[in-house]
Amino acid sequence: MLDEKILREIQEYVDSYINEDFALVVSPESFKLEETLQDIHNDELEDFIKTNRKPLFNQVLFSFIEKIGASDPEIYNKAGIDRKLFSKIRNSNYRPGKNTVIALALALELNIEETDSLLSSAGYSLSDSDTYDLVLQFCLEKKIYNIHDVNQALDYFSLKPLIGSL
Numbered sequence: 001m002l003d004e005k006i007l008r009e010i011q012e013y014v015d016s017y018i019n020e021d022f023a024l025v026v027s028p029e030s031f032k033l034e035e036t037l038q039d040i041h042n043d044e045l046e047d048f049i050k051t052n053r054k055p056l057f058n059q060v061l062f063s064f065i066e067k068i069g070a071s072d073p074e075i076y077n078k079a080g081i082d083r084k085l086f087s088k089i090r091n092s093n094y095r096p097g098k099n100t101v102i103a104l105a106l107a108l109e110l111n112i113e114e115t116d117s118l119l120s121s122a123g124y125s126l127s128d129s130d131t132y133d134l135v136l137q138f139c140l141e142k143k144i145y146n147i148h149d150v151n152q153a154l155d156y157f158s159l160k161p162l163i164g165s166l
Helices: 004-018 026-040 043-052 057-068 073-080 083-089 098-108 112-121 131-141 147-156
Strands: none
Touching: 004 147, 026 057, 026 131, 057 073, 057 083, 057 098, 073 083, 073 098, 083 112, 098 112, 098 131, 112 131
């Protein structure tokens, strides 16, 4: 269980991000994207993709699992996901939902940078302008990896639980 002090810290953390003034900067170059895309030749595009492609989600996930020496059941049980979903992730180019990726990051006890890497490999990120994501970032920074504790922190802000229910 999270104590009142941690819940207050989460509140202050979220408030510090939500209340900041953010300026949206749009450069004239961003409007030239359509023109630029028309100029790219197929060969150049293929070369760009080959050069810049990052590992797939399941490759990144299983490298983290191998790095810590955990078994598959340890990770999917701790993450609160079922064996069938985990098998689908292992054996295909399946793209799990953001909450599943976060649950796996918590199960692996990844730091914020590692979590960003795992999220990015699945096409997601944590936003500094979303309360839900800020609560998750706070938990990662404070090494709060227990999914029930994370769900309690989310519930404190009347947000949906990460996986399952409280």
